[in-house]
Amino acid sequence: MNKITSNPGRGLGIVRAQGSLMAERPDQRRIAVAHPAFWGNEKKYVQECVDTSWISSVGRFIPAFERTFAEFCDVEHAVSCDTGTSALHLALLGYGVGPGDEVIVPSLTFVATANAVRYCGAEPVFVDSEPRTMNLDPELLEAAITPKTRAVIVVHLFGHPCDMDPINAVAAKHNLVVIEDAAEAHGATYHGRVTGGLADAATFSFFGNKIVSTGEGGMITTSNADLADRIRMFRGQGMDPARRYWFPVVGYNYRMTNIQAAIGLAQMENVKDHVEARFRVAAWYSRYLQAHLGFLELPREETWARHAYWMFTIVLSPSLAHHRDQIMERMSAEGIETRPFFYPLHTLPPYRSAAVHLPVAEQLSAAGIMLPTHALLTEEDVARVSASLGEACRQFSLRDLEPAGQKTFSAMTD
């Protein structure tokens, strides 16, 4: 299973291309932050696409992947598309979101969540996070609603599901659509129910670093047949399904290819293993990071949740947060790739507004690190990442305690 350990150079091309000058010793090979795992029929199904010449957006793998994915999410319909970003755009188009509308989104998420709102000509309205799960704070939702609000997109950030019951209750009271952005949460559960079926519609991404991958790819899940039909129409240039070359609306070409669906179907045949591999990685991190809890906080898993651990994240203690980027640089020098948390979207140029201050999202964003999380990591890898992180934290907290003169000296010597 751990193909990467038996062949240390395999699949690390992306990391090398980023310019590591380190000589790779077998015990110090770079640990990538993400990596897809191909454990089943991926190659065989792709070969079939080439052999049969069904390489475009018609072919047997597309309906098979959609059906399998709908069953996995316990919904009636799954509509595939080319990316997770298109999936969000299609879900909003399917509900008729357009100019003059507002859509509530969390500020702490990947930029695609808000971009999709803008693609529709609507405005994202940002809500702060709740510190335990780091997801949109349900208690702040109602205050963000205005007469223009049409929908709420909640994001199961890093794989932890949102607390859907209060969110759905507020939305129902105000007649709002709820869309789950489940790009990071394949297989996560809320009170035992899997993400993708917890609201009016949900969207997934199959980018190369996601829990299930097709290279690039996306999916919309819903039990609303009319919505699924509208989304299929928008996905395929807006063509009337009963009248060839008749386009009642302006649509898009957001179709998935049979090749992507071939990889997706093969991934879904082993989806339990893909999901469980990440629990294993998370359990190792929780064990190995126990020694460093004075410096950082581990991700929480609420009693009603099963975390999908798209990324195992840590949040540095307030006294260390200002060293976050240096800690990551030090780990990188030791061959360990990490990522900072996303910038809160209300601070990015397209969405910046001086009036908006969302303290929890801002604080988490500045102090958070995503650690390598993927299905090919070994326990040794996780131990190495944890030790490197712990040592970096120790060094920087010691440095803060040193008198100014010595600080200069130690900074010069390492």
Ligand SMILES: *Cc1c(COP(=O)(O)O)cnc(C)c1O
């Ligand atoms: C990855 C991601 C997306 C976008 O998916 P793409 O397939 O890269 O377009 C959207 N939302 C969130 C939360 C994501 O993590």
